[in-house]
Amino acid sequence: xxxxxxxxxxxxxxxxxxxxxxxxxxxxxxxxxxxxxxxxxxxxxxxxxxxxxxxxxxxxxxxxxxxxxxxxxxxxxxxxxxxxxxxxxxxxxxxxxxxxxxxxxxxxxxxxxxxxxxxxxxxxxxxxxxxxxxxxxxxxxxxxxxxxxxxxxxxxxxxxxxxxxxxxxxxxxxxxxxxxxxxxxxxxxxxxxxxxxxxxxxxxx
Numbered sequence: 359x360x361x362x363x364x365x366x367x368x369x370x371x372x373x374x375x376x377x378x379x380x381x382x383x384x385x386x387x388x389x390x391x392x393x394x395x396x397x398x399x400x401x402x403x404x405x406x407x408x409x410x411x412x413x414x415x416x417x418x419x420x421x422x423x424x425x426x427x428x429x430x431x432x433x434x435x436x437x438x439x440x441x442x443x444x445x446x447x448x449x450x451x452x453x454x455x456x457x458x459x460x461x462x463x464x465x466x467x468x469x470x471x472x473x474x475x476x477x478x479x480x481x482x483x484x485x486x487x488x489x490x491x492x493x494x495x496x497x498x499x500x501x502x503x504x505x506x507x508x509x510x511x512x513x514x515x516x517x518x519x520x521x522x523x524x525x526x527x528x529x530x531x532x533x534x535x536x537x538x539x540x541x542x543x544x545x546x547x548x549x550x551x552x553x554x555x556x557x558x559x560x561x562x563x
Contacts, residue, residue, distance in 0.1 A: 359384045359555070361485075364416040366395050374427075377545045381552045392419045401445070405430040406493055408444055409484035416487050424533045425487030427548075431540060433514045435463070435477040435502060446514070456513050460506060463517065467502055467530055477518065479540040483548050488514035492551060496543030511535065537553075 363386055368436055374465060375386045381535050389395045398415045401409040412428035432446030442449035442459070450458035467475055478499040485492045499521050506516035508528030516528035527535050536542055 359425065359552075360387055360421075360423075361425040361427050361487075362387045362416060362420050364389065364391065364412040364426055366397060367389070374545060377542070378549055378552065380549065381556050383556050384552060385546060386461070387424075389419075390414065394417075400430070403444065405432060405444060405480050405482040406484070406495070409482045409493070413484040413486045425485060425490065427483060427485050429481060429483045429541075429544070431479065431481040431542060433477060433479055435467070435475075437474050437476075438466060441466075458518055460514060463502065463514065464505070468504075472501060472504075476500075477502050479514075479518065481540040481544040483544050485548065485551075494544045494547040494551070496540045496545070496547065498538060498540040498543065516553070 359381075361384060363374065365371065366389060368388070371386065371388055378384055378386060394414075396415045396419065398412050400411060402408045402411055408430040409428045412430070413426045416426045416428065425561035430444070432444055433442055434440050435442070442463070446459070448454060450462040476499070478497050481496045483494040485494070492494075500519050500523075502517050503519055503526060506526075506528070508516050508526045508530070510531045511526070515535075517526060519526050520530075523530060527539070
């Protein structure tokens, strides 16, 4: 089973490949084999829509009989009516940095107490292929801190403390994050589905 990942990020390819290693019949392939990821206007109003747009764009390029896997993820802050949401990577503007995004988020929440700083990360995977069209969604709930802490993460990790912990993702480190993160939870659902396919040796819809 060949699955092409709709991302040019080699780190993400390696990370997801490791998570899906239990499925022996699966090979996760890079879009570099197809000349790279096509440009996609991620203009859907939700994560599911953007993941589907990326998957459909890549599906036009893959060999017959292949599958495609795309993901979209972001941070949802309750007090901001769901922002940054699907614009998490571009919250402070096009070509902004993680620091720019974090600064803008802290500014937007600066007057709110801890009880009103609830948020959650979302990751959605879209799998498309012969007789398969499945979506997998993972969430990790927590809150936005009043200041950044830790240096082990990226994006909003220095500001986000997951429920049940007293330190940010960036302080907890990759080992803990890989067990409880939104991506880990979405990948676990995907893994169970792929293992089901492997076991039955036939597409499951």
